[in-house]
Amino acid sequence: MRRTTRYALLPASWGAAGPGASALLAIPSLVAFGIAALPSLVLGDEPAATPKDLFIRAEQLHVRPGRVLERGMLWVHEGQIVAVGTDIKLPEGAVVIEGKVVCAGFIDSWSAFALEPNAQFDDRAGPATRAVDAVDSYVDVRHERALLAAGITSVRLQPTVGARAGGVGAVLRLHPSKSFAETTVIADACSATAIGVSRGDGRALDVFERVSAVDRVIGAIADGHAYLVETNEYRHELADWEKKIADKQKELDDGFKKAKKDREKAQTEAKDKGNEFKDKEYKEDKKPKAPRFDEEKEIYARIAAGELPLVVEVHRALELRALLAGTKRFDRLRLVVAGASEAAQCAELLAERRIPVIVWPVPMGVQRAPEYRGASLALAAELDHAGIEVLLGSGAMDPLASRDLPLLAALAVGHGLPRETALAALTTRPARVFDVADKLGTLELGRSADVLVLDGDPFAATTSVRYVLSAGELVVGEVKK
């Protein structure tokens, strides 16, 4: 006879099972203790207060890639970096934190973190859609903390990943108790588009579709350029027109008395001769017509003018070459290539044009999307070797993948990318490409501090991040007074 209860031998403890059967992100300690035992852990609570004066000491202080201070020190006063050096004198009772390696917070150049879920793959949005509108303000703060604990302090967000028209991206800082509205570093960082990206809907794009996609992008830039020219011409014409009217007015004002006398004289003359007197009519020129407002062309005008960089996700060498050839004539255009799986085949063209490339160094299996056929972990190293400015990103497919960017960077380093270059690819280069180099990327005076304090090589699996400052506030790690 079968025994009755199968689980006669097993405990099924209720209290120790963490939050919910559905998979939630949890800080590791919650698994061990259960939420009930930590009543003070309120989600989204304020981080421990940051001391007014914080001194950070490091065996290796990476001010920026290439400039490393041995036994360097950093002084953060009210959130700003006020001193960087090797012999800063500590006042009495200074709060000091130590680490083996200290560097600037990492920037994920290709992220989907905190994007509102519908916005990530929305095809109907246009180039004027803005990332700051697509941000999920209520993203689980535990996810944000997980990214910070891995060293990611800022992300570039783009709505509509992989869509033809990518919208206007933004660079945001991460801070667990501040809203994204407060922590936006730049709301108009770049625009984006994608060519030949299949996006996992199973449909492989055929080569004609892909090539015509290149033409579409170039056409859009050309339209934008034309719009820019038109708008500029209109402005000039409008200015001319207004000047003409002003001049004429001045002329009339100056010669008013004389003109009045002439008019009266002419009036009496006409009356004498029995003619009708006609007043001289001054007809204005037709007001120049403004070009019809087109929000898509507006954006592309800014792209053509070089105001907004254009990040193009393109993988195959064929499309990449076509893109480069077609955009050669736009001399102000700032092009950035993302993905670039087969870019090694036209590396010299990219290097020549000084086009930065955002690489997603992820291992892929045999069932990868067709555009990733040529992808390899050695891509970053190959492109760097050819003289291209390489940036690293987490692919913008999985919002939480940003957390693992340092491990992806490690893979790229393992396949030949120099460590210093990898560090630059995570800090100074994205800061420069997205026009936030004055705020992010380095540990220099006057900056609002985005600092990582680590106990080892940032790319090692065994390293843990001990402290993180975001916008000058301590968001990971606690200090005792």
Next chain:
Amino acid sequence: MLSFLLAAAALAPANAPAAHGADTFTLKAAHLRLYGNKVVDGGVVKVEKGKVTYAGDAKGAGELGPDVIEHAGWASAGLVAARTWSGLGGEGLEPKRPFTAEARAADVVALGHADFARARAEGITTMVVALSPANVASGITTVVKTDGETTLARDGHLQLGLSSQALRTNRFPTSYTAAIELIEAELAKPTGVWERVSEGKLSVYLDALSRDEIQRAVALASEHKLTGALLRAPLAGELAGEIKKAGLAVVVGPFGPGEEARVLASVAALGRERVPVAFGLESPTSPEALLRVSAAMCVRAGLDPAQAWEGLTTTAASVAGVGARVGKLAAGCDADIVLWSGDPLQLTSKVEGVFIGGVQHESKGGAGHGGAH
């Protein structure tokens, strides 16, 4: 002509044993990863006819012999993947019948398949080829090396599926109860492979996903004194005590970027409770490189690095039942050695050479180089 020969010579890897005939040589590596956290600087491994005769520091090595290979980086035992679908060519599932306990992966696996070459390029020298989890009894796994010719164990484990994926709504069984009844009926009057399982001669792989499924699997194993490991079991760490009492190991992974923190934390919890953890793959569907990526992600989530290394080598080998032959560099073991550019536990290192049974094998063509198959 001369220039061609010179060019050809230049292309040959500098580390290749120069025509040393049989698989006998001595390896000198700047760093040798032996087991757990034990690293020997300036280590030596002596190989004779494909077996390791010595692995340790230079002092205890004695005579080095004529064939010496010097490697400026690290060397370690070849990695062991405790689960994979490599080499099956997609043939690992019999969908119409839920109960195919006598089906053998060994009958289907193609040892020379390109999947194994890719695995080699990631430093994996031994793999347990498992079957699909979508059956209550999928069949018998096999343990092979990635050299294209060696089978370490024709029969590895009986693979049982206790997750919701093993159940269907339109064919028997549709319920956990009936699935377990099927298994228990076989164990009550065991024949064939079941006899070996009930006598403790063959271990089992129990696939389970949700925590209640893990609980059922552990209860089944405890009651019938089954040995072996759980497969997948993402939140097994929350039941670590029960798993430990049942004496089961867990084959976790593969994990990729973006994996949920709770799942990674569960692996760390298993480690703390001293439940043996091994890493597995779902190649070729997912890339072979994820074996070390999984380990690195678990270390970042709190798993002890020594346990992570064992999960890639010794523990995985013992879960596979071949712990006496592979998984470590020790006298008497097979000379499955991988040369790395750095510490193999770090993702900043990559494979620079692979020896299986003392013979060097081609190790290019992994994630580091493009080209899907």
Next chain:
Amino acid sequence: MAAATLAAAGESKDQTSWTISAERVYTATGKVIEEGRVTVEDGKIRSVSKGGSGDLECYAITPGLIDLSVRIERDLASIEQSREITPEKRIADALDWFDEAWKREARSGVTSVMINPLERQVVGGLSVVVKTAGESAQKRTVKADSALYGAIGSAPSQSNHPAFGRPDDFYSRRPTTRMGVEWEWRKAFFDAAMAREDKNLAGPGTLELQKALAGDLPLCIQAWTTQDIRTAVFLKEELAREGLGKLRLVVDAAAEAWKEPELLVRSATAAILPPFNATGRSGDGSFFALDTAKVLAERGVTIALSGHGARAASERLCYQPGHAMRGGLAFDAALAAVTINPARIAGIDKRVGSLEAGKDADLVLWSGPPFEATSAVIGVLVDGRLVLDPRTQNK
């Protein structure tokens, strides 16, 4: 103050001895004690008496509520659908002990539940009674194999279809109508009865059916509409008439019992009522009148109220007595319908169902008169362990 109570709350996770005082203690034995106190020791009720203060305070204490119809299993994976009659299968093997629903039930005052197999099967198998909180599955199981469960109505035939064309799965089978469902029931019992004489006719589940025929295992049939209740009652009467056996029939989800209460009076041991709702339209096309509980209680039928696995807060068991009272049921009867009645129906009244010395310490603490819309459940104890701490609740 808040910090002190939080600290106290943290420490009391394993405490199983308490004294709880209340202005009213409803024992469900017929006695109500004013200014009473319940003393709990090591998870059992030590005494229920008048006077004294306690560690915990509230307005009213009732026994822990018992719901005989709850859904906390693995849905379709918990029933074996390859056959329609599976009396030997146990729902206990398919419980998900990690489901959030346990906490929901416990914190709303339900301390013991009977989990039944799904009504998709004609005969789903054996139910189990478990506590909604506790240390281990073993400790929480109050009664294994508490009833044989099945359904009469449209639910068991819903997933089956006639074999037009080629049958491609096993759902191409009978029953496809109510007639077919009834046929399955009668055949199952007939074959089980015949198997007493001829052992060759026995199959899986015969033992359980024979136990039910002998009256040793209660038979619980889910029947919402009046014609289905009639079918269930006629089934029992036919089997009794033919001398095949005497079933102990409990009707689950007897929504339309108000239409023909004589059926239950004459042939059913008890009725479990589904949750009252705003429109009265209930499962399987039935109409559940608000005064059903009153009508049945007046006629002497043992009734138990249930939440029937409802997720909506208003349909949980702690609100059902209030609805029943609005339909005319007296307070005492309403209290009994969620405490001692279900305990007796499930055969667990030696352990739970009322506040008497020696019984399990399953208590519900209320902030006002129980079951009133203005009262809240502010404390719950299961086997003496605090599941909901009144000291952390707003009163």
